[in-house]
Amino acid sequence: MNRKQRMPLIKGKHKRKSPQEYLKKYSLDAEFQATATLTNDYEMLYYGVVSIGTPPQSFTVQIDTGSSNLWVSSVYCTACQNHQKFNPSTSSTFQWGSQAISITYGSGFMTGELGIDTVEIGGISVTQQTFGVAKTEDNEESTDGLLGMAFQALASDNVEPVFQNMVQQNLVSQPMFSLYLTGNDQQGSELVFGGYDESHFTGQLTWIPLTSATWYEIKMDSVTINGNIVACAGGCNAIIDSGTSLVMGPQNGINNINAWVGASSTSNSVSCQNIQSMPDVTFTLNGHAFTIPASAYVMQWGSGCSTGFGSMGSGGGVDSLWILGDVFMRQYYSVFDMGSKYVGLAPAV
Incomplete structure (x- = not known):
């Protein structure tokens, strides 16, 4: 059976x-x-x-x-x-x-x-x-x-x-x-109980230990664009959260990311025509790099576009807890191992 x-x-x-x-x-x-x-x-x-x-x-x-x-x-x-x-x-x-x-x-x-x-x-x-x-x-x-x-x-x-x-x-x-999690309004998203489906990712799963067994919280080393650290300098914590649509973080870090990718200084809106020329954003988790291209982090709403990076407030001026929501999870198949307290990530297909 x-x-x-x-x-x-x-x-x-x-x-x-x-x-x-x-x-x-x-x-x-x-x-x-x-x-x-x-x-x-x-x-x-x-x-x-x-x-x-x-x-x-x-x-x-x-x-x-x-x-x-x-x-x-x-x-x-x-x-x-x-x-x-x-x-x-x-x-x-x-x-x-x-x-x-x-x-x-x-x-x-x-x-x-x-x-x-x-x-x-x-x-x-x-x-x-x-x-x-x-x-x-x-x-x-x-x-x-x-x-x-x-x-x-x-x-x-x-x-x-x-x-x-x-x-x-x-x-x-x-x-x-x-x-x-599928993108572009496509269906076929799946939740597998008791294991994972290798047909939905390429390569090997990267296993990252949890720093807290409450949320699925892990160590994030930095956020970089074109090799430059733009947020989470010195390290911070992040949670893998399917219940949050965007990548969320403290205001200073999110503002810096949005500035680097060319978003409006008063909002996270961008020109839809610029998507192909916008830079990748890389999240380094426990020593492993996970990169999100602009085609994945820019969201199109009718005739407008905005980035999938949202602020959770000032965070006291310190980059602390980040949320890697659906914008991130659509790019990376996610395995939640409650027994060994690890998260496994691999490029989704």
């Missing part, structure tokens, strides 16, 4: 095992993976479908490696317009939890109650999964909810994330998942 599942997208001090050690360990067992197909929503977000309850009720959820909770709109949310709404009373397997839940994101929020039910995604059914039953939300996205894929340490109310439960219930053979 194959437990490598595909989903279409519509810090301890103990010795850390390398991804290769985990692969060797699990190679003795059957390979359990599943794949979920994801939908590319105008390159602003990527979502898949989850089903909750008995009989199942289906919802679109944004796939977010920058948070850890699953939640969906519910019949108790009067303001949740144009969304499918979970109805607990029609599920024979639903139980109410004992806590309320409240989550604030970089943009938007949700509040509600915790519930427990069976959750299915990509052909994998997770039993006794705790999730948020939204009663109020500020969700302007097209999706009905959100599926957080980060570590439990980041979860509101210390809820066990869906993927962690997949591992604990032996539904996947390896404690890793991977993301393939």
Whole structure:
């Protein structure tokens, strides 16, 4: 039986095992993976479908490696317009939890109650999964909810994330998942549970150790253009985050990048006619260079263009935490190894 599942997208001090050690360990067992197909929503977000309850009720959820909770709109949310709404009373397997839940994101929020039910995604059914039953939300996205894929340490109310439960219930053979994000409004994006798909990248995966098992946070050495350090001088930290559309960073670093690539000094707009002559931007992560060409970091909106580099504020004048969002992830197939606490990156195809 194959437990490598595909989903279409519509810090301890103990010795850390390398991804290769985990692969060797699990190679003795059957390979359990599943794949979920994801939908590319105008390159602003990527979502898949989850089903909750008995009989199942289906919802679109944004796939977010920058948070850890699953939640969906519910019949108790009067303001949740144009969304499918979970109805607990029609599920024979639903139980109410004992806590309320409240989550604030970089943009938007949700509040509600915790519930427990069976959750299915990509052909994998997770039993006794705790999730948020939204009663109020500020969700302007097209999706009905959100599926957080980060570590439990980041979860509101210390809820066990869906993927962690997949591992604990032996539904996947390896404690890793991977993301393939398409560009140019193309479909075919995928979330693979339990492994990765070599057909979506070239060369070998570069494995980078996590500096924190909350987000998928890694060491970034610098950001360079034409060999010149333009941001993150002296090093900083970055997270690989599918829930953020752009590459985000402190204002001084982002302003410098935008100036070097020729963006407007008052915004990140550029001339669409200049894309071919604009320079590459290179992010050096733990000693390895990952380059993004202008064709990948310039986003076209109707008749205008802008860079995919956005500011998170002044950051106190110091380059600290960066977010390598979808602009970066479309270029690099991303493997998230929760067991060994590594991220693997390779050029996407």
